Amino acid sequence: MTVLDEHKQVITLGSLWRDKPAVLVFVRHFG
Amino acid sequence: MHCREHVVQLHHRIEELHATGAEIYVIGNGSPSFIDGFREETGWRGPIYVDPSLEVYKAAGLKRGVLKTFNLAAGIRSIGTLRRGIKQGRTQGDPWQQGGVLVIDRAGEIVWAHASGGPGDNATADQILTALRPAA
Numbered sequence: 001m002t003v004l005d006e007h008k009q010v011i012t013l014g015s016l017w018r019d020k021p022a023v024l025v026f027v028r029h030f031g
Numbered sequence: 032m033h034c035r036e037h038v039v040q041l042h043h044r045i046e047e048l049h050a051t052g053a054e055i056y057v058i059g060n061g062s063p064s065f066i067d068g069f070r071e072e073t074g075w076r077g078p079i080y081v082d083p084s085l086e087v088y089k090a091a092g093l094k095r096g097v098l099k100t101f102n103l104a105a106g107i108r109s110i111g112t113l114r115r116g117i118k119q120g121r122t123q124g125d126p127w128q129q130g131g132v133l134v135i136d137r138a139g140e141i142v143w144a145h146a147s148g149g150p151g152d153n154a155t156a157d158q159i160l161t162a163l164r165p166a167a
Contacts, residue, residue, distance in 0.1 A: 001087055003058060003080035006066040011080055013087060017135045021053040021142075023159055024133040025041065026093055028150065029124030030065040 037130070037153040038073040044156035045077070051163040053134075054078070060085055061124035085128060093146050094129040134162040 001013045016022045038057055041048065048055055057079045059065065066079045082088055088095070132154040134143040143162030145154035 001090060003082050003087060004063045005080055006063050008063050014139065016056055017137055017139060021137060021163060022135045023048065023053055023055045024135065025055060025057045026088060026091065026130040027038065027057060027059050028128060028130045029126060030059045030061050030069040
């Protein structure tokens with residue numbers, strides 16, 4: 001499972017909490 | 032507007048949140064091209080990613096639907112947000128998708144979750160801090 005950064009680079013979701021706890025804040029939209 | 036307000040509120044508490052040892056990631060559902068504008072509007076300096084396919088939103092168990100977006104409770108919360116001077120911008124992403132927060136420990140376990148029931152139903156920084164203390 002992946003997400004994209006502002007440069008359209010693919011980030012593996014699991015990498016986000018590999019080194020430290022992660023808080024994922026899902027926003028409804030960017031408006 | 033609720034999304035921006037939520038991120039601004041967390042931005043104001045970012046030092047406390049980072050002091051737990053955690054990183055905070057904002058994830059939206061629009062295009063990567065929306066990220067820079069959202070960063071400018073909120074002042075958020077941390078990582079922001081997007082999930083245009085909504086695959087991660089679905090896996091996280093977050094809600095989606097017209098009735099989740101337009102309901103009485105959401106309307107009342109919107110009045111409060113407008114009174115605080117935050118106006119609705121142009122929607123960039125899926126307008127029916129709701130947000131939420133997951134706190135995940137280093138083992139990949141979800142230790143706390145909040146699935147928003149509608150606009151303005153956001154997890155507070157205090158709730159997230161309480162969830163983070165055992166995870167750190």
